Structure formats: C-alpha cells, structure tokens
Amino acid sequence: xxxxxxxxxxxxxxxxxxxxxxxxxxxxxxxxxxxxxxxxxxxxxxxxxxxxxxxxxxxxxxxxxxxxxxxxxxxxxxxxxxxxxxxxxxxxxxxxxxxxxxxxxxxxxxxxxxxxxxxxxxxxxxxxxxxxxxxxxxxxxxxxxxxxxxxxxxxxxxxxxxxxxxx
Amino acid sequence: xxxxxxxxxxxxxxxxxxxxxxxxxxxxxxxxxxxxxxxxxxxxxxxxxxxxxxxxxxxxxxxxxxxxxxxxxxxxxxxxxxxxxxxxxxxxxxxxxxxxxxxxx
Amino acid sequence: xxxxxxxxxxxxxxxxxxxxxxxxxxxxxxxxxxxxxxxxxxxxxxxxxxxxxxxxxxxxxxxxxxxxxxxxxxxxxxxxxxxxxxxxxxxxxxxxxxxxxxxxxxxxxxxxxxxxxxxxxxx
Numbered sequence: 001x002x003x004x005x006x007x008x009x010x011x012x013x014x015x016x017x018x019x020x021x022x023x024x025x026x027x028x029x030x031x032x033x034x035x036x037x038x039x040x041x042x043x044x045x046x047x048x049x050x051x052x053x054x055x056x057x058x059x060x061x062x063x064x065x066x067x068x069x070x071x072x073x074x075x076x077x078x079x080x081x082x083x084x085x086x087x088x089x090x091x092x093x094x095x096x097x098x099x100x101x102x103x104x105x106x107x108x109x110x111x112x113x114x115x116x117x118x119x120x121x122x123x124x125x126x127x128x129x130x131x132x133x134x135x136x137x138x139x140x141x142x143x144x145x146x147x148x149x150x151x152x153x154x155x156x157x158x159x160x161x162x163x164x165x166x167x
Numbered sequence: 168x169x170x171x172x173x174x175x176x177x178x179x180x181x182x183x184x185x186x187x188x189x190x191x192x193x194x195x196x197x198x199x200x201x202x203x204x205x206x207x208x209x210x211x212x213x214x215x216x217x218x219x220x221x222x223x224x225x226x227x228x229x230x231x232x233x234x235x236x237x238x239x240x241x242x243x244x245x246x247x248x249x250x251x252x253x254x255x256x257x258x259x260x261x262x263x264x265x266x267x268x269x270x271x272x
Numbered sequence: 273x274x275x276x277x278x279x280x281x282x283x284x285x286x287x288x289x290x291x292x293x294x295x296x297x298x299x300x301x302x303x304x305x306x307x308x309x310x311x312x313x314x315x316x317x318x319x320x321x322x323x324x325x326x327x328x329x330x331x332x333x334x335x336x337x338x339x340x341x342x343x344x345x346x347x348x349x350x351x352x353x354x355x356x357x358x359x360x361x362x363x364x365x366x367x368x369x370x371x372x373x374x375x376x377x378x379x380x381x382x383x384x385x386x387x388x389x390x391x392x393x394x395x
Contacts, residue, residue, distance in 0.1 A: 052355075056352050065345060067341065068341050068342065072338070129356075132359050133363065136364050137364075143353070144371070147374070147375045147377075151378050151379070154346055157342045157343070158339065158389050158391045161338070161339045
C-alpha cells in the first residue's frame with residue numbers, strides 16, 4: 001500500500017530530523033533539521049486528512065516560528081556553540097531517563113487497541129468548513145481567550161524589548 | 168484501528184511518543200536555552216500528531232481544533248520566550264544554562 | 273459544499289513538488305559536474321573587491337528587526353483564525369460576526385498599544 005510506505009518514509013524523516021536537531025553542533029543546522037521535521041509532520045497531517053492543519057502548520061511553524069528562531073540565533077551570533085561542557089554521566093543520564101520514559105509510555109500505548117477501521121465520516125473531519133463550524137460554535141470561549149493570549153504576548157514582547165528600543 | 172490503509176492508531180501513537188521523548192532527551196542533553204526551547208517545540212508537535220491521529224480515529228473535529236489552539240499558544244510562547252532569551256543575552260552575555268546558574272540551589 | 277477529500281486529490285501537488293525538487297537537484301548536479309572548479313584562498317574569500325576581509329559576515333543586528341518579526345508571528349496566527357471563519361461566514365450568521373468583532377477588538381487594542389509604545393517606529 002502506498003500510504004503505508006508514505007507513513008514509514010515520513011516517520012523516518014521526522015525522527016531523523018529530531019535526532020539531528022538535538023545532535024547538531026551548529027545551531028543553524030539544528031533549526032534547519034527541525035524545519036525538516038515539521039515538514040514531515042505536515043505530511044503526516046495530510047495523510048490523516050487534516051488538510052487545513054497541514055497548511056497552518058507549515059505557515060505557522062516552518063514559516064514564522066522557525067524564522068524567529070533563526071533571527072535570534074543570528075542576532076546572538078551563535079555561529080558555533082561555546083564548547084558545551086557535557087560530562088559523560090550527564091549524557092548517559094539524559095539518554096537513559098528519556099529512553100526509560102519512552103519504554104514505559106510505549107508499553108502503555110500498545111495496551112488497548114481495537115481492530116477495525118476508522119469511521120468513514122472522519123475523512124471529512126479536517127475540511128476547513130467542518131473545522132470552522134466546530135471552532136466557532138463549540139470552542140467559542142477558547143477562541144476569545146486566544147485573543148486575550150495574543151494581547152498578553154504582544155504587550156509582553158514589546159515590554160521586554162522596550163529597554164533596547166529607548167537606548 | 169486502521170486510520171489509513173496499513174497504518175493503525177498505534178503506529179501514530181508510538182511515533183508521537185518517540186518524538187516526545189526525543190524532545191525530553193534534547194532538553195536534558197543540550198545546555199543552550201535556545202536549543203532547549205526548540206526541543207519544547209518538538210514535544211508540542213509530538214502531542215499535536217497524537218491529537219490529529221485521535222481526531223481521525225473518532226471522526227471528531229474537536230481534536231484538530233485542539234491542535235489549532237496549541238499552535239496559537241506555541242506562537243505566543245515563542246514570542247515572549249525569545250524576547251526573554253534576548254534580554255537574558257543582553258544582560259548576561261550568554262544563553263548557556265550551565266553558566267546561568269545563579270538561582271541554582 | 274461537502275466534498276469528500278481523498279489522498280489522491282494531492283497527486284497534482286505531489287507531481288509539482290517532485291518536478292520542482294527534481295529541477296533544482298538536476299541543475300545543481302549539472303553545475304557541479306559541468307562547471308569548472310578553481311579553488312584557492314582568494315576565490316573562497318567572501319569579498320573580492322581588493323579590501324581585506326574584516327570580521328564575521330554574521331554580525332548581530334538591531335533588535336528592531338526582531339520586534340517586528342515577533343509581532344509578525346502573532347498577527348500571522350491571528351489572520352489564520354479568519355480563514356475558517358470566512359469559509360463559514362454565511363452559516364455562522366450575525367453571531368459569528370460579533371464573535372469576530374470581539375476577537376479583532378482585542379487585537380486592535382494590542383495594535384494600538386504597539387503603535388503608542390513606538391515599537392514600529394523606524395526613525
């Protein structure tokens with residue numbers, strides 16, 4: 001099945017991008033690998049028939065958030081990281097603790113699974129018409145709260161950068 | 168449950184968990200606040216992937232609306248977080264968390 | 273209005289992506305294979321106008337760019353909210369209109385704050 005191959009390919013790309021993000025020595029490379037991961041995740045969204053989310057994901061994450069990260073990395077002049085002092089025990093501890101957590105959570109996730117196929121109506125769940133219906137009817141309060149959050153973020157960002165602006 | 172031919176919910180859950188634990192590993196492993204922040208983004212995306220898979224599983228658009236709101240929160244978080252990091256760099260001259268240990272107990 | 277979406281609807285997009293990527297890869301491979309290669313210290317210099325190179329190409333720049341980028345991200349996400357609203361404009365009716373007015377009202381308060389604070393001033 002072509003979708004199965006697509007899934008495995010995208011899964012490989014996203015995990016590879018994640019690993020490379022963490023292990024790259026150059027922070028700019030990290031950002032680029034994370035963008036690769038985000039594109040792979042957008043591909044997963046398309047596979048899962050969440051077309052609108054896939055578009056929004058690319059626009060917001062790859063187009064805006066990662067550009068902001070690149071800005072900061074270039075502005076802080078992090079061409080190469082000042083030799084990170086990582087002890088061997090620190091590396092091993094982080095790898096072991098993350099690995100154990102993964103083991104436990106995968107064990108939980110593999111427990112109760114049912115056979116069968118996803119409901120047919122779920123094919124249309126990601127269409128922008130249906131998403132808008134749910135978003136503006138059932139999720140009215142979170143939607144309005146989002147604007148409060150934006151207001152807070154704007155004021156916060158301007159306030160934090162204000163000192164630099166005046167000087 | 169087969170979400171798309173040949174791929175079950177479990178596949179997506181395990182993939183999402185792998186990405187999430189990669190994010191946790193990155194936060195523990197890296198010593199630079201910006202890279203740790205990027206790992207937080209990776210973890211948010213892992214949870215988004217699981218939510219979209221569940222939304223497909225139940226045929227419920229609500230899960231995708233959650234993902235939408237998570238993206239909104241991520242954007243706001245990045246705006247304020249990077250401004251804080253910027254200020255930190257201006258004041259302390261570094262974003263390495265092993266140097267910024269004044270509040271360490 | 274309710275058209276069922278299927279994966280094969282994306283075939284044109286896939287073909288376009290493959291063609292775009294393939295074009296770039298072929299052209300880059302061709303230039304590397306066909307073009308002449310001369311490498312020495314002078315050729316690899318970032319500037320070739322006779323003046324010795326000074327400093328790094330990546331110098332820190334003003335925080336004003338950064339502030340504009342932050343505000344761009346916020347308003348970018350805000351505009352994305354309007355897309356599902358606009359598609360459902362008729363179904364949501366007057367109620368949806370007021371919903372969006374409340375949302376935009378708070379955003380405009382933020383915009384007024386930004387302008388009054390002089391965050392967008394470029395002198």
